[in-house]
Amino acid sequence: MRKAFILMSMLLLAVIVAACGSSEDTGDSGSNNESEEASDSKWSEIQEEGEIVVGTSGTLFPASYYPEGSDEMSGYDVEIMREIADRLGLELKFEEYGVDGLLSAINSGRIDAVINDMEITKDRQEQFAFSEPYKYSYSTMIVRESDLSGIEKLEDLEGKTHGGGATTVFSQIAEHFGAETKTYGNVTNDVYLRDVENGNTDFIINDYYLQSLALKALTDIEVQLHPDLKFHPTNSAIVMPKEAETMKEEIDAVLAEMKEDGTLTELSEEFFGGQDASKEPEEDIREIEGLDL
Structure with missing residues (x-):
């Protein structure tokens, strides 16, 4: 009788341990799924709409500006974004903001991304995701x-x-x-x-x-x-919401293609007087010590 009781107790304990293990595994899986869903949600929204909304100033020559006599925005950054949207099969809509309002427009959800010669800094990387650089x-x-x-x-x-x-x-x-x-x-x-x-x-x-x-x-x-x-x-890149990992991967893949096939070089030479800003400069540039960006 005693042996039967001990055996039953051991079986019950095994069931409890298995249940606890199953519960913990489910929790981890759920957490991972939530993280993946968060990273995919922005990209899913963009794909569903078939359009990406990008903030820029429209006043920053030659990155984002209106050529004289034209009501259509152009510039190095603008044309890069047009090419990215085209290769991703998306419509592109630009929203214009002052420089100080661009990043807050991402946080408020009014736009999906920013392209405006925006420098990658440690402080910004804590709040936003950045593409690979398209300008040095x-x-x-x-x-x-x-x-x-x-x-x-x-x-x-x-x-x-x-x-x-x-x-x-x-x-x-x-x-x-x-x-x-x-x-x-x-x-x-x-x-x-x-x-x-x-x-x-x-x-x-x-x-x-x-x-x-x-x-x-x-x-x-x-x-x-x-x-x-x-x-x-400096390195300039496209700014996106912090959790938009899938969107970043898609944009980075297109930027890599554009660098490989010479599109970035062609656009840079067009807008920067024959200079290739898509490659790192060779000049001796002073680093500023004690400035935490």
Whole structure:
């Protein structure tokens, strides 16, 4: 009788242990499934709609702008996104925002992604997913022609006024060296440049390619690129919601194709005066120490 009781107890214990194991396995599987569903949901929504909605400024020459006399947006970033959407079999809709409103538009769900020469930073990577880079560059500085705005080195920025967006990396660099930033809405390049010329601001930090081409387009404004300052190497990429892993994989695959077949090089040479911004620069670029981006 005692043996029968012990045997029954052991069988009951085995059933309980098996049940616990089964419960734990189910929990892990459910958690994994939920994670996979979250990563797939954004891409599933886009596929169901047959359309991807992308935020850009429309005022950033030559990345995202309206050519003179045209009501259709173009630019390096814009044409890259058009090619990606086409290869993915999706319609493309652009929504225009000021630079400071682009990332918040992703968080609010108003757009699916952002393409606007957006730099990959550690801080942004904690909040968003980024594609592989489609552009490599570095930062330069626009100053007055007459006196280089009194700037010989980055340490001379202390006490000076920088023109830029409040949430940009370029403003963070300026403020890191003690400058104040005068912020703007969604304005065109000439507004920034004329403020440097007339002394309302002292300098503008931005991407080398964007600044050099803006100066070529606006030759009547007496400003120039600083001849000696090249700093902060950058990678630009498409920004997506943090959980949109499947969407990132799909976009990365197309970007890899475009790099391999020469499409990125062709688009870059078209919009950057024959220069290939899709490849890393060979210049000696200063890294900024102590700046956590």
